[in-house]
Amino acid sequence: MxxxxxxxxxxxxxxxxxxxxxxxxxxxxxxxxxxxxxxxxxxxxxxxxxxxxxxxxxxxxxxxxxxxxxxAAEIYARHQMLFAFFSEILGLDPAVAEQDACRVEHYLSPEARERLLKMVEFVRSCQDEKVRFLERFTQFAESGERDPCRGCPLGEAQQK
Incomplete structure (x- = not known):
């Protein structure tokens, strides 16, 4: 804002x-x-x-x-970050990601904007984990079924 x-x-x-x-x-x-x-x-x-x-x-x-x-550069950077979040992390179609970035960019608090930026940077920083994380997230988003995480208490509880 x-x-x-x-x-x-x-x-x-x-x-x-x-x-x-x-x-x-x-x-x-x-x-x-x-x-x-x-x-x-x-x-x-x-x-x-x-x-x-x-x-x-x-x-x-x-x-x-x-x-x-x-x-303008600040607004554009905010838009680009939101587009990356929607397209790369949430896996939305680029056209949908673009529209949603345009809508949302005007209403984020500085705190939310900073956290989203950190999330995008974090996910981009480790390609191996990014691929596994995004594959598992996509599977969950499409099917509603979680792939149990190794060593994750939630994954272990689901298996019981």
Missing amino acids: TGYSQSVEDYLETLYVIGLGQKVVRVKDVAQALGVTMPSVVAAVRILSEKGLVEQEKYGHIELTEKGQTV
């Missing part, structure tokens, strides 16, 4: 992502990416400009300010 509205965050993230792929960001690029009208983008850019997050010369391209760049 950045203290900005979901709409402001969506515009900042979109400006950031478009800027990663091309030299200049135009109103029509943002409108197309967000599926909104160009007048909606113009109004949003005015608000972002008033907040010191973007600069735009009349009818010119849009640039994130240093402050806007910092906030």
